[in-house]
Amino acid sequence: MTNFIQNLNKLFDSRVRLGIMSTLLVNEHINFNELKELLNITDGNLASHLKALEENDMIKIKKGFIGRKTNTTYSLTKNGEKLFKAHIDALEKMIKFTR
Amino acid sequence: MTNQQQSLEDLHHIKTMMERSSRFISLSGLSGISAGICALIGAWLSYPYVHGEKNIIIDEYVALAQAASESYTIILNTWLFWIALGTLTAALVSAFLFTYFRSRKQGLPMWSNTSRRLLLSVLVPVFAGGLFLFRLAQFGTFGLLAPGCLIFYGLGLISAGRYTLGEIRYLGFVQLFLGITAIWCSGYGLYFWAFGFGIMHIVYGIYMWMKYERNEKLVSAN
Numbered sequence: 001m002t003n004f005i006q007n008l009n010k011l012f013d014s015r016v017r018l019g020i021m022s023t024l025l026v027n028e029h030i031n032f033n034e035l036k037e038l039l040n041i042t043d044g045n046l047a048s049h050l051k052a053l054e055e056n057d058m059i060k061i062k063k064g065f066i067g068r069k070t071n072t073t074y075s076l077t078k079n080g081e082k083l084f085k086a087h088i089d090a091l092e093k094m095i096k097f098t099r
Numbered sequence: 100m101t102n103q104q105q106s107l108e109d110l111h112h113i114k115t116m117m118e119r120s121s122r123f124i125s126l127s128g129l130s131g132i133s134a135g136i137c138a139l140i141g142a143w144l145s146y147p148y149v150h151g152e153k154n155i156i157i158d159e160y161v162a163l164a165q166a167a168s169e170s171y172t173i174i175l176n177t178w179l180f181w182i183a184l185g186t187l188t189a190a191l192v193s194a195f196l197f198t199y200f201r202s203r204k205q206g207l208p209m210w211s212n213t214s215r216r217l218l219l220s221v222l223v224p225v226f227a228g229g230l231f232l233f234r235l236a237q238f239g240t241f242g243l244l245a246p247g248c249l250i251f252y253g254l255g256l257i258s259a260g261r262y263t264l265g266e267i268r269y270l271g272f273v274q275l276f277l278g279i280t281a282i283w284c285s286g287y288g289l290y291f292w293a294f295g296f297g298i299m300h301i302v303y304g305i306y307m308w309m310k311y312e313r314n315e316k317l318v319s320a321n
Contacts, residue, residue, distance in 0.1 A: 015112060022113040023120035030120065033206050038120050066208070088113060094106040
């Protein structure tokens with residue numbers, strides 16, 4: 001049991017971070033507004049979670065433009081993808097083993 | 100809350116987010132309504148050419164001449180072709196506008212991963228079908244044009260169901276069913292076409308608008 005519990009990542013404890021990671025797992029990249037709309041949270045809240053994920057090398061940020069507006073897009077890092085998949089596996093095992 | 104419950108809820112949340120983020124959710128019901136109205140006008144305009152006194156399309160001599168000559172220009176010279184093209188353009192432009200307005204209101208980009216995938220999934224069957232039908236028309240097989248439009252469009256909508264709000268699949272199945280039925284109802288193609296592209300679009304559009312957009316302002320105000 002211990003070998004998969006250690007894969008449960010403390011960083012993914014928050015709902016918002018789970019949401020960001022799941023969204024990025026099925027989308028190569030996504031921008032700030034799309035994320036905000038999907039998660040239905042405020043700018044500040046989203047920004048702080050994104051920052052935490054970036055600092056832990058889970059996601060990477062790319063700044064660009066659409067016309068004159070800035071367009072910041074986010075995508076998973078290799079490391080983030082690996083750890084998040086391990087996290088999902090651990091969650092699934094958690095359900096199976098405690099049943 | 101136990102660990103198990105927590106894990107279940109987390110997994111459920113992950114699944115929901117994956118699904119929501121991989122679909123284009125700005126497609127407006129008003130787009131359906133406007134496209135439906137364009138289709139009804141188009142059907143009304145083309146009625147005299149198909150059934151009425153300006154019946155040059157069903158004329159067998161013309162059909163035979165077209166089949167023999169295989170010339171593109173003969174089709175381009177029919178009024179029906181230009182009515183069809185005008186209807187398609189008007190429907191696409193008006194559908195685009197309402198969806199554009201809705202995406203602006205939602206603060207979502209019109210051109211995103213999800214909208215690109217949605218567009219591609221519709222365009223592949225519709226484009227292939229369009230070429231096929233153009234060739235059919237060249238050979239004078241006009242009776243299969245209306246059923247063909249319904250069938251290929253229906254297939255496009257069914258494949259689009261994975262990339263936008265899922266209800267569009269039902270519209271796809273209805274169009275497909277109408278198209279297949281119309282194959283065996285020669286002479287009534289235009290009625291089937293008007294019902295599928297006109298009435299069904301409007302019904303679908305109203306349903307989607309009532310379900311998702313009527314209360315949209317309330318949602319964003321919270």
